[in-house]
Amino acid sequence: MVEFVDADTAPARNTGQVRLYNADAFAAMRKAGGLAAACLDELEDLIVPGLTTEAIDEYVMAFAQRHSVLPATLYYRGFRHASCTSINHVVCHGIPGPKALREGDIVNVDVTFISDGWHGDSSRMYRVGEIRRAAERLLNVTLKALNIGVAAVKPGNTTGDIGAAIQNYVEGERCSVVREFCGHGVGRLFHDMPNILHYGRPGDGVRLQPGMIFTIEPMVNLGRPHVKVLSDGWTAVTRDRSLSAQYEHTVGVTETGCEIFTASDRML
Secondary structure: OOOEEEOOOOOOOOOOOEEEOOHHHHHHHHHHHHHHHHHHHHHOOOOOOOOEHHHHHHHHHHHHHHOOOEEOOOOHHHOOOOOEEEEOOEEEOOOOOOOEOOOOOEEEEEEEEEEOOEEEEEEEEEEOOOOOHHHHHHHHHHHHHHHHHHHOOOOOOEHHHHHHHHHHHHHHOOOEEOOOOOEEEOOOOOOEEEEEOOOOOOOOOOEOOOOOEEEEOOEEEOOOOOEEEOOOOOOEEEOOOOOEEEOEEEEEEOOOOEEEOOOOOOOO
């Protein structure tokens, strides 16, 4: 049985309870999420062939400094960068480095900013020059899968409804959903309850209530769903080296549906 707790009185750690946030928290998350979206928007005009993922990370760090926020990933469990950058068959948690992007690559940039103690978490795919038709299709399927998952967020539905909606659509498009990673509660904590699986059965999981805040971040592969983590302990790749894509929003459950804290008109 899942226990819900008032976020204002909950301990400052993941206790396994699901926090319910108030209007002031939603306003704070709106600011934090808006900054994450704004940074990803700016990258739309910067990511071109020849740019290194290290340069992307430096830009994210400079953005954070300009806006007086902190990148949540910086020194998180030993991670040394302000963002994750995942290219082509890298599923998630790619480490920025000196390798230059090439024409036809696809790359995910994942940022989380801490603004006044609140975490705004979002990720987005970028096309590096002209990309192949298969890659374009993957990006379109993954973004639509995210939007389908978000549309399932409303009081009375369950986390299983979100996962089932995503899985049914993705597999109907002859792609696969990664199982090893999931969305998560977020707010004052970077990673909190509940876990948001991107697959499942309608009606399973936690029943959604107004005040819940979490991420939805489906990872979709062109090939099979299986992944492995490389020896660096972070980088997850597809086992069959098929292309992978991910889009992510942070959302809050409202009385009638949900609010997307990381919404952007440029997330196309």
